[in-house]
Amino acid sequence: MTQMTAPTSTSAAPVGVLMLNLKVKILRFDPDKDKKAHWTTYDVEAQPGDRVLDVINHVKWYLEPSLTFRRSCMHGICGSDAMLINGRNRLACKTLVRDVAKNGGTITVEPIRGLKVEKDLLVDMEPFFDSYKAIMPYFINESPAPATERVQSEEQAERMAHSSNCILCACCTTSCPIFWVNGSYLGPAAIVQAHRFIFDTRDEATHQRLGILNQNTGVWRCRTAYNCTEACPRDIPITQLIEEVKRAVMYGQA
Amino acid sequence: MHHRYDVLVVGAGGAGLMAALYAAKGNVSVACISKLYPTRSHTGAAQGGIGAALGNVQEDHWEWHMFDTVKGGDYLTDQDAAEVFAKDIIDAVYELEHMGLPFSRTPEGKIAQRKFGGHTRDFGKAAVERSCYAKDRTGHMILQTLYQQNVKAGTTFFNEFHVTDLLIEDGRCRGLVAYELSTGELHTFHAKAVILAAGGYGRVFKITSNALTLTGDLMSIYYRKGLPLEDMEFYQFHPTGLAKLGILVTEGIRGEGGILRNDSGERFMERYAPTIKDLAPRDIVSRSIITEIREGRGVGRDKDAVNIDLTHLPREVIEGKLAEITDLARTYLGMDPVKDLVPIQPTAHYAMGGIPTDLNGLCLSDGSGGSIEGLYAAGEQACVSLHGANRLGTNSLGDLVVFGRRAGIYAAQYARQVEYPDMPEGAQRDSQDLLDRLRDASGKDNAAAIRKELQESMMNNVGIFRNGKDMEKQVGIVQELKARYRNVSVSDPSRRYNSELIEAMELGFMLDCAEAMTSSALNRTESRGAHDREDYAERDDTNWLKHTMAYKDLNNDGNVVIGYKPVALKGFTRAFEPKPRVY
Numbered sequence: 001m002t003q004m005t006a007p008t009s010t011s012a013a014p015v016g017v018l019m020l021n022l023k024v025k026i027l028r029f030d031p032d033k034d035k036k037a038h039w040t041t042y043d044v045e046a047q048p049g050d051r052v053l054d055v056i057n058h059v060k061w062y063l064e065p066s067l068t069f070r071r072s073c074m075h076g077i078c079g080s081d082a083m084l085i086n087g088r089n090r091l092a093c094k095t096l097v098r099d100v101a102k103n104g105g106t107i108t109v110e111p112i113r114g115l116k117v118e119k120d121l122l123v124d125m126e127p128f129f130d131s132y133k134a135i136m137p138y139f140i141n142e143s144p145a146p147a148t149e150r151v152q153s154e155e156q157a158e159r160m161a162h163s164s165n166c167i168l169c170a171c172c173t174t175s176c177p178i179f180w181v182n183g184s185y186l187g188p189a190a191i192v193q194a195h196r197f198i199f200d201t202r203d204e205a206t207h208q209r210l211g212i213l214n215q216n217t218g219v220w221r222c223r224t225a226y227n228c229t230e231a232c233p234r235d236i237p238i239t240q241l242i243e244e245v246k247r248a249v250m251y252g253q254a
Numbered sequence: 255m256h257h258r259y260d261v262l263v264v265g266a267g268g269a270g271l272m273a274a275l276y277a278a279k280g281n282v283s284v285a286c287i288s289k290l291y292p293t294r295s296h297t298g299a300a301q302g303g304i305g306a307a308l309g310n311v312q313e314d315h316w317e318w319h320m321f322d323t324v325k326g327g328d329y330l331t332d333q334d335a336a337e338v339f340a341k342d343i344i345d346a347v348y349e350l351e352h353m354g355l356p357f358s359r360t361p362e363g364k365i366a367q368r369k370f371g372g373h374t375r376d377f378g379k380a381a382v383e384r385s386c387y388a389k390d391r392t393g394h395m396i397l398q399t400l401y402q403q404n405v406k407a408g409t410t411f412f413n414e415f416h417v418t419d420l421l422i423e424d425g426r427c428r429g430l431v432a433y434e435l436s437t438g439e440l441h442t443f444h445a446k447a448v449i450l451a452a453g454g455y456g457r458v459f460k461i462t463s464n465a466l467t468l469t470g471d472l473m474s475i476y477y478r479k480g481l482p483l484e485d486m487e488f489y490q491f492h493p494t495g496l497a498k499l500g501i502l503v504t505e506g507i508r509g510e511g512g513i514l515r516n517d518s519g520e521r522f523m524e525r526y527a528p529t530i531k532d533l534a535p536r537d538i539v540s541r542s543i544i545t546e547i548r549e550g551r552g553v554g555r556d557k558d559a560v561n562i563d564l565t566h567l568p569r570e571v572i573e574g575k576l577a578e579i580t581d582l583a584r585t586y587l588g589m590d591p592v593k594d595l596v597p598i599q600p601t602a603h604y605a606m607g608g609i610p611t612d613l614n615g616l617c618l619s620d621g622s623g624g625s626i627e628g629l630y631a632a633g634e635q636a637c638v639s640l641h642g643a644n645r646l647g648t649n650s651l652g653d654l655v656v657f658g659r660r661a662g663i664y665a666a667q668y669a670r671q672v673e674y675p676d677m678p679e680g681a682q683r684d685s686q687d688l689l690d691r692l693r694d695a696s697g698k699d700n701a702a703a704i705r706k707e708l709q710e711s712m713m714n715n716v717g718i719f720r721n722g723k724d725m726e727k728q729v730g731i732v733q734e735l736k737a738r739y740r741n742v743s744v745s746d747p748s749r750r751y752n753s754e755l756i757e758a759m760e761l762g763f764m765l766d767c768a769e770a771m772t773s774s775a776l777n778r779t780e781s782r783g784a785h786d787r788e789d790y791a792e793r794d795d796t797n798w799l800k801h802t803m804a805y806k807d808l809n810n811d812g813n814v815v816i817g818y819k820p821v822a823l824k825g826f827t828r829a830f831e832p833k834p835r836v837y
Contacts, residue, residue, distance in 0.1 A: 032750055049586070061702030065754040066746035072465040075501040075582060077394060078294040094585055118436065119751045125291065138402035139354020148308075149351040151363035160356045164388075164395060168293050200354065235581075 019045045020103045024055055026067065027110040028120050037117070040064070041106075048098035052085055052107060056092055056121075069121035076233055079169030083121055084110040089171040089231040112174035114183070127183065128170050131190040135212055139197065140205035156201045163196035163241055165234050172228035172238050178221050185221040186213075188228035188238045195241045198248055207252070214249045222246070255441045259285040259410070260669040261662075262430065262445040264417050264472060267295035268393070268651065269633025270451035271400035272658030273615075273665070277449070278407045280666025285410040287432055287443070289452075289467060289756075292401045292411060296453055296465045297654065300393025301578055302506030303385030304655070305373055305648035306347040307340065310364040311383040316340040318375055319384065321830055323649060326372040326535050327606075327642020328783035328793065329832035330485070330801070330821055335640045337825030338613055339649075339656050346655040347386050355399040357388050358575070368575075369509040372535035372646040372837070381533045385648045390504050390578040396651060415441065416756055418685035420448065420475050420629070421678055425619065427629035428675045431685040435756065438749030440689075442681050446669035447628045449661050450476075450609060450617070454634040455767040457760075459602035459717075460709040463495055463502035469760035470767035472635055476609050477766050481619055481626070482803035482817065484637040485607035486767070487775035487785045490645055491718050493539035495601025497559040499586055503579050503598055505647040508532040510571055513563045514543070515595065516551040522560075527837040534837045537644040537784045540600040544718050547599075554597050561595035600718060606645055606784065607774070608637040610803065610819070615661030621803045621819030628668065628675070632661040639801060639821070643783020692758050697741025701758045704735050704742065708761075708768060716772050721788045725776040732769050733812045739765055770804040773814035778802060795832050799823075 022044055029037035042059045053071055060067045069092075070080040076094040083092050086100050086108055101107045115123040141150075166189060173179050173187035194213055197203045213219040219242060228238040260282035263274045274286045288295065307314040320340035324331045351357060351365060358366040367383040375382040388395040404411075414435040421428040421442075429444040455470025456462040477483050493514075494503040508514070514532050516522050526542040527534035534542075543560050552558050564572055572580055572592050583589045583596045608631070610618040615630035615638070632638075633654050640653055708731075715728035739762060746754040780794035781787050800818045807813035823829060 030748065030750070032748060049588075060754075062700070065744070066748065066752075068751045068753050072290055072294050072467045073296065073299055074466060075299070075499075076585070077299050077391075077578075078290075078296070078465065080290070080294050096585070119748075122751055129291070133405055138406035139399070140406075141352075141354075145348075145352040148348055149357070149365050152359055153363050154359045154361065156363075157356055157359045161389070164356050164398070165391070167298070167394070168291075196356075197354075200356070203354065 017047055020048060020097065020101065022046055022055070022097070022101050023106040024059060025106055025108045026059070026120070028067070029117050030119050046097045048096070050097045051093050052095045052097060052100065052109070053081055053092035055097060055107065056109065068119040077167060079167035082112050082169045082171045082174070084112055089175040091169060091171070091233045094233050112170060114174045114180045125170065128173060128189065131186045132168065132193055134186060135190050135194040136205060136209055137193045137197070139200070139203055141202055142204065150202045152201055159199045160196055162236050163192050163199070165236055166192050167234060169233065171231040171233055175227040175231035177225055177227065178223055182221065184217045186217050188242060191219055191242050191245055192236060192238055195245050198245060210249050210252065213245055219246050219249055255439060256444065257285070257441060258444040258674070259283045260445065261447045261449065261665050262287065262443050263449045263451060264430070265295070265450065265452035265633070265635065266290070266292035266411065267297035267451065267453055267633065268396050268400060268654035269658035270449070271397070271404055272655050273449045273451055273632055273662035274409050275400065275403055275407060276659050276662025277666040278409055280663060280670065282666045282669045285412060286404070287412045287415045287417060289414060289416045291413050293397060295397060296468060298394045298397040299463065299465065299502060300651055301390040301502060301504035302509065303368065303370060303387035303392050303648045304347060304396070304651040305370060305384045305646070306343040306386055306652065307384060308344060308347065308365060308367060308386065310360055311367045312375065314375065314382055314384055316344065317828055318377060318382065319373070320825065320828060321377045322373050323640065323646060324642070324830045325378065325835060326646040327644055328835055329642065329799065330639070330782060331642030332639040332822035333825040333829060334822045335613060335638045337828060339640050339652060342656045343652045346659065350396065350399060350655065353399050353403050355388065355395050357386055368506060369533055370647040371505050371508065371533045371539065373648070374530070381530050385506065385509060387506060389574070390506050390576050393651060416759070417472060417475065418688060420479070421681055422479060422626060422629065423678045426627040426675050428677055431682050433685070433689070435751055438752060440682050440685055444674060444677055446672055446674055447630065447665040449615065449665050450629070450631040450635050451633045451658060451661070452635050454605040455764060456602045458708060458712050458764050458768045458771070460713040461495060461500040461599070462602035463492055463500055464602065469764045471760065471763045473608055474763035474766035477770055477806050480805060480808045482610060482621070482805050483607060483770045484610035484803055484819065485639065485774070485801050486771040486804055487778050487802060488606035488643045488783055489602065489771065490536055490604040490606060490784050491540040491600040492603035493536055493543055493600050494562060494598040496582060496586055497554060497597035497599050500601035501582055501586060502601065502603070503562065503582070503596070507562060507564065507576055507579060510575055511567055514539070515561045515563050516546045517553050517557070518551065522546050530837045535644055535646060537786070538837065540718055541786060543600055559597040559599040562598050563595050564591045565593055565595070604645055604650060605634055606637070606641040606643065608635050611636045611638045613638065613660065614664040615657060616664065621801070621817050630661040630665045632657040643785060688759065689755065692742070692744050692755060693747070695741055695743035697743050699738050699742050701742050701761050704738055705761050705764070708732070708735055708764060712768055716775055719786055719788055720775060722776065725772055728772045729776060732765060732772055736765050736769070736812065769812070770814060774802045774804045774816065777816050799832065
């Protein structure tokens with residue numbers, strides 16, 4: 001284990017603001033240099049209300065420029081910075097320091113599991129998006145469109161409220177034990193996307209999608225472990241949605 | 255590596271995805287290049303809605319929307335663009351619905367609509383319900399829906415590729431060069447037409463709603479070639495960013511009835527915009543908030559924020575139609591909008607200026623009709639001058655779909671008619687030089703430190719209120735930071751996912767955008783829309799009813815040459831005379 005010392009702060013601390021002394025322990029791996037992943041610990045100061053992403057950015061910008069991870073929006077909508085933080089899948093930009101560490105404590109950060117690590121916290125997302133594409137993740141209605149909107153009731157629209165909330169961050173799929181042991185399982189995120197179209201009253205491809213989810217890579221692999229629901233940073237009741245898709249497959253309709 | 259496509263799209267947000275979709279419908283080969291994964295583009299952060307005169311809730315007409323857009327833009331809006339926009343957007347919203355976008359609905363099952371700042375009926379008489387929305391994640395749904403449709407259409411994506419250069423020779427775009435993040439390899443893309451749709455550059459400011467990736471890359475690449483950036487002085491601060499963080503809090507919060515209050519609980523907007531109060535356009539609300547703070551009526555420990563009050567609204571509205579921002583307030587401030595007042599402050603949000611284009615998205619090379627053959631732009635990157643001096647809320651999502659679509663259509667049409675142009679010799683040379691300089695520099699200066707100084711100084715000197723003295727100082731600061739930037743070195747030598755290299759390159763792009771912006775703002779000696787000068791408080795239509803065109807002086811680095819372009823003061827069928835802007 002390497003230890004970087006040089007305590008520095010993530011933000012210019014205004015007078016009177018509580019600063020925490022923390023250790024950030026990051027699992028690092030560069031396949032061009034390292035035989036295997038290794039932990040490196042960095043000393044930082046942070047405010048309790050800082051995001052874990054602020055802390056990781058600070059490490060990159062001022063202590064260890066080669067540290068690699070994805071990030072973009074900084075407020076939980078782009079889904080880039082899914083990581084394993086203190087053992088749980090979370091978005092680094094939606095996790096506040098005060099919720100994961102006390103003064104003098106340690107925050108551990110690792111890449112999400114089940115996808116190949118390309119460098120440090122950055123993983124190969126292609127298999128995840130391949131599963132997404134496999135469920136026909138697009139609206140299908142080949143009948144001529146009306147001049148204005150297709151009418152849909154408020155209740156029917158609300159049916160998509162949970163599933164359309166998904167930002168494809170992969171927190172759910174990479175927290176799923178079945179996905180870890182069986183990479184061909186489509187995984188929770190893809191099933192949530194399927195749900196979004198299966199329960200859209202305007203869409204006409206329900207049966208095709210149910211057919212895809214009835215295959216051995218599909219919905220029956222789910223063992224109802226609830227990891228996905230716990231991991232979702234958008235509070236989507238994923239396990240419940242998967243159960244709804246299972247019922248739709250069973251009875252052949254949505 | 256070498257690639258060849260009829261049409262290349264740079265950027266995979268709303269404008270890029272719409273352009274790619276329409277180019278693909280034009281029977282040409284299309285590829286889309288993004289420095290992210292497409293679903294991570296910043297269009298996803300837009301919350302409140304997309305304005306279109308559907309009239310689903312109240313009577314509405316495209317002429318009213320056109321008027322609001324022109325007046326909202328403080329008459330710097332090109333009225334031909336506003337007319338095309340206000341008509342086309344109606345059709346475009348229906349088209350999004352036909353693509354499956356899950357809009358919120360009225361009790362009759364139509365697309366729901368709500369109020370938004372500056373949108374009125376009867377040419378300014380009262381606020382109108384024009385913003386179509388999908389809860390408060392409208393941008394997220396537009397981004398997802400357009401990506402889904404591109405998956406369906408089989409569009410080719412090059413994800414995590416950073417464009418490093420545009421290949422323009424003899425007034426014709428021939429393709430581009432891009433850096434593949436996973437391998438460190440440069441790729442040459444040969445094309446008949448290129449569409450630029452890579453978003454804004456809000457990261458030049460310290461407090462911003464913009465993603466870390468919004469660094470103005472393509473604007474800078476265009477500008478580095480001696481080509482103009484239009485109206486860069488017009489930069490919008492969104493009135494309601496979460497205090498300290500700058501995270502966007504949708505204007506839909508005021509559209510649903512949210513009220514801004516100062517430290518004594520006063521609804522202060524009644525003093526600044528007596529007719530439409532909290533629903534005044536963004537520039538006016540932002541200045542009103544800063545005025546309250548400056549006069550000592552702010553809230554919070556540093557008295558540098560004001561409150562937004564939702565507590566009088568029903569819980570189901572707050573947790574239903576405003577679920578996204580409720581979650582943001584709870585997550586980041588530990589506050590619950592159902593019972594707490596939420597502190598907000600203005601946040602750098604949107605570039606009204608950018609790469610100048612005509613109505614079809616064709617990029618302009620000067621202020622008198624010159625253009626770059628085969629090069630198009632749309633979205634925040636572009637300046638068709640729909641937004642003029644100040645953009646109305648919801649008109650950015652509208653801009654993306656209307657002008658993204660037009661760019662896609664016309665780029666494909668052009669590509670069908672022409673042969674592939676010859677590629678310039680040594681196409682990768684400039685890109686290679688750029689990367690080598692960053693890799694080989696031996697300086698000790700830190701890119702992050704320079705970036706921080708840039709962001710803080712831009713915030714202080716070219717923010718909501720401006721004056722000549724501060725901006726002159728900022729011209730000097732940007733020059734000094736550019737000089738230091740020349741010595742910045744990248745310590746990570748790796749080829750694989752070298753994000754240090756990328757961030758250093760992005761800083762160079764940001765410095766260019768800041769340079770063009772600061773000089774354009776210093777040059778304009780009037781107050782108009784988002785450009786508010788304490789030393790020139792009045793709008794001056796006699797001298798300044800014209801667009802700024804800022805050029806880099808290629809023979810004298812740091813020097814900006816300013817030119818002008820007339821404002822289109824008439825639409826095709828309607829025209830609105832400049833009038834004082836009161837609400």
